[in-house]
Amino acid sequence: MKLLLAYSVRNVWVRGSTTALTIGGLALVSLILLAVLMLGNGLNRALIESGSPDNVLLLRKGATTEIASGIYRDQAHVVRSLAGIAQTSGRKPLAIPELVVLISLTKNGADTPANVVVRGTQPEAFMLRPQVRLIAGRAWQQGTTEVVIGEQIAKRFLLGGIGSHLRVGKREWHVVGIAEAQGTAFESEIWGDVDQLMASYGRDSYSSLTLRLPAPSAFQPIEDAIGSDTRLLLQVKRERDYYREKSVTMATFIRLLGFTFTLIFAFGAILGGTMTMYGAVASRTREIGMLRALGFLPRQILAVFLVESLMLGALASLLAIGGGTALQFVTLSTMNFSTFSELAFRLTLTPVSVLITMGFTLGISMVGGIPPAIWAARLPVTAALHTPGR
């Protein structure tokens, strides 16, 4: 069977330019699919994975986003006194009330400004969200108007990086550090001191409060405790669920669009593969007659041509995955529809998306290869032996 495989491989090889064109077309379609999957992965990473399973987000009842929410100082105080919250090494509850506002910044190279999230918080926020890590400079000092900016903000808005100035509310702030957050939404945020931010907007309440559980399973007692306290009137959500809800619409929209495109192009790719294989059968008709005269069975002929078609698919999927590897370095930005702020995310390659792409490419090359392979298997032998061959 090694010989038959060599036969298929070399036949694919000698067809040179036609083969290359077919593989190229197939690879392009597969790459579109892979890019859509990577887009979805990137969005997931940016939004869903921004939330960690240990964290719980508290919002005012009825608010769907942090921006639209409000939490009073005394409410925050009550929450921080509850049992069942993880503690810092200093035995303080890891429960941080935050103020989230949107500011307008002009993106490098664009003339219209975009919204950017500014989060007033406390230095413990780095413990609450361990995926956020300083990569340059230092954290802000409490009681000052210093800020740490996300890597995406540094790349797209505040190109000056550390030392840049920006206006937030009534005050002038300056950048002292840059943070990375493993591709999550926090990379598109600006963090600073919560009290300073409240003062510069003249506000007296927070937006939200995020607390950390000792373990993901400790969610229920906290939810019950907050729900039963009539002073609070807050909704309790796992941080993950909050981000998932925010991303659903956008992810669905992008996937739908991408899969529609993929479907249309897949149709073309199948046709291309079919035509190539019909060509291959036509040019080897006499050869097929000869093989049948030697005693090869129709189903063996069928197998030979299916294998050839699958081989085109296999090569195309390798190319597509190669392309996908390169796409990993692409960062896209989109409007986060729930906050109307700018959100940057990276195209992300995962083993699952690689497998799906390979399966898809082999699938369409198989589908495209079936009609010509059946034709080859059914050729009448005597007539096939009569045709002029290669």
Added chain:
Amino acid sequence: MNQPVVEFQRVSKSYVRGEQEISVLKDFSLSIPQGQFLAIMGPSGSGKTTILNLVAGLDRPTQGTIHAAGIAVSQQGETDLARWRARHIGFVFQFYNLIPVLTAAENVELPLLLSKLARRERFKHVQAALGLVGLSDRIHHYPRQLSGGQEQRVGIARAIVSDPTILLADEPTGNLDRTAAQAIMALLTRLHQELNKTILMVTHDPHAADYAQEILHFDKGKVR
């Protein structure tokens, strides 16, 4: 007289092409004993190739029965016929029909893929067959690296590698110059004499036909 290895009993063959029916063989009978070297001569379109195709079961008679190498060819199912063909029939074609992307050895190995032989065994047979046709030094050459005469010798090696009962050769010298043709005919004669092969050869080259034991002149479906 030996037991016949090929026997046509009152065979008719016609093709329907559109409205008209073309009669190729009419009430044709033929008996070829084991070990015979028979040449079939006749003008183009007289039905010579059709006879070979019928012997090999690649085509079916309209009427009559055909026996070859122990079975009633005209009554077998396609899968059984293919297996039988792999075992008992060796084909030599006018245009060699070598696969261009395979080496001489690989081309010769093709029929053995249908046997139960292991790889090592297959290679021994391939070497023996290529040795017999005098191409031991060309086993890794591709068809395009060989002359026409050499290509046809590879074709013959492929036809005999599985030690078939009957060799069917359709104008084996039709595409070759005089010298190469003579070499091929000498080779077929040797296969006949030394290995006692039954050979059915179609040709319209009288020089080639001279090598055969018997010549069947054939015209319009009838023996002349």
